[in-house]
Amino acid sequence: MRVWDEIVERARLYPSPHNSQPIKLRPLDDTSAALYYDLDLGLPAESFGIPFAHVCAGVFLESLAVVAAGLGSTVVESLDTRPMDFGSTDRLHPLGVVRLEPRTVSPEDEERLRVFLARRTSRRPYEDRLVPEHVLAPLTALAAAAGHDFRTTSDPAIVRRVVRVNQATLFSDLENDAVYDEIMTWLRFSRREAAERADGLSAEAMLMPGPLLRFAMGHRGLWHAPVVGAGIRTMYLNTMRGVRQLGWLEGPFGAPADHIEAGRTFMRLWLALAAADVHLHPFGTVITNPGSHRVFADAVSADEGGDRMAWMLFRFGYSSPPPVAHRRPAAAMLLPASA
Numbered sequence: 001m002r003v004w005d006e007i008v009e010r011a012r013l014y015p016s017p018h019n020s021q022p023i024k025l026r027p028l029d030d031t032s033a034a035l036y037y038d039l040d041l042g043l044p045a046e047s048f049g050i051p052f053a054h055v056c057a058g059v060f061l062e063s064l065a066v067v068a069a070g071l072g073s074t075v076v077e078s079l080d081t082r083p084m085d086f087g088s089t090d091r092l093h094p095l096g097v098v099r100l101e102p103r104t105v106s107p108e109d110e111e112r113l114r115v116f117l118a119r120r121t122s123r124r125p126y127e128d129r130l131v132p133e134h135v136l137a138p139l140t141a142l143a144a145a146a147g148h149d150f151r152t153t154s155d156p157a158i159v160r161r162v163v164r165v166n167q168a169t170l171f172s173d174l175e176n177d178a179v180y181d182e183i184m185t186w187l188r189f190s191r192r193e194a195a196e197r198a199d200g201l202s203a204e205a206m207l208m209p210g211p212l213l214r215f216a217m218g219h220r221g222l223w224h225a226p227v228v229g230a231g232i233r234t235m236y237l238n239t240m241r242g243v244r245q246l247g248w249l250e251g252p253f254g255a256p257a258d259h260i261e262a263g264r265t266f267m268r269l270w271l272a273l274a275a276a277d278v279h280l281h282p283f284g285t286v287i288t289n290p291g292s293h294r295v296f297a298d299a300v301s302a303d304e305g306g307d308r309m310a311w312m313l314f315r316f317g318y319s320s321p322p323p324v325a326h327r328r329p330a331a332a333m334l335l336p337a338s339a
């Protein structure tokens with residue numbers, strides 16, 4: 001089953017919310033494997049934390065397809081789209097079975113694998129220049145193929161407003177004790193801790209000095225204090241310098257199968273941007289906080305009729321290379337073949 005070792009060694013670099021790396025893979029034989037979502041690594045405290053678990057599965061499936069193609073296999077999926085129950089005693093939620101079929105590796109497959117391996121989230125300041133239309137136009141078609149609208153704005157007033165809403169929501173969401181407790185389990189305050197645990201959100205990736213992040217997270221009450229609160233806010237908004245554009249996806253977001261396809265579409269977009277050296281940074285809190293969502297959806301006249309939702313929002317642009325987010329070793333993602 002060396003083929004799975006080779007695939008997992010690369011596919012483990014898929015992005016996941018809070019870098020919690022919840023997907024597990026159990027090889028069944030040389031060509032098939034069962035996939036699971038480890039409920040203990042999910043983020044159910046956040047509103048929309050549960051739909052986003054299936055989004056993460058979709059992100060992983062696209063990552064797996066890219067890795068397998070680059071190594072000479074096409075992935076055939078038989079998905080299990082039953083809803084997740086975070087209260088279940090069985091902590092491995094089944095996502096289905098994937099099968100590998102031989103494929104001739106094309107130069108495009110190789111290039112997509114290279115881009116996948118190099119992709120990172122950038123929370124750095126951006127370069128204060130627009131991403132040209134010829135880079136964005138193909139993304140519209142790519143999203144449309146899955147029934148999603150990829151939309152962008154470079155209206156300075158809207159960009160400024162949404163960046164501020166993102167900051168304010170991020171801080172106010174952390175006043176929710178369940179969300180606060182959840183994120184505290186995933187924050188890594190020192191480089192050493194980030195490297196040793198090999199998961200979670202490092203202070204470095206968030207461009208905050210570790211001791212300051214630890215202090216700020218340990219003293220939530222101070223965020224309302226005039227001087228300290230303003231200082232923390234300013235430091236965060238400084239990381240948003242140069243942001244000229246926001247992008248978002250609107251599409252079907254009603255059931256687990258929709259969430260998986262949404263995640264797959266998002267990852268395709270992310271890789272298409274990364275291929276053009278464009279970075280992105282999701283603004284999850286603006287989407288998941290109902291009040292902030294309304295402000296954003298109204299500002300951009302989002303189409304949210306029926307099951308449709310503006311379900312993913314991000315800033316995008318050019319930045320210097322962001323810090324690497326660690327990943328657990330492949331062995332941590334692989335489940336024993338026989339069990």
Ligand SMILES: Cc1cc2nc3c(=O)[nH]c(=O)nc-3n(C[C@H](O)[C@H](O)[C@H](O)COP(=O)(O)O)c2cc1C
Nearest residue numbers: 015016017018019055059120121282283284285325
């Ligand atoms: C579905 C999804 C939602 C995410 N939402 C956020 C978010 O709201 N805020 C954020 O800073 N990063 C967000 N991220 C980025 C992850 O934190 C990031 O991918 C992870 O820490 C690994 O880092 P990397 O992308 O640099 O490899 C999200 C990622 C995914 C896949």
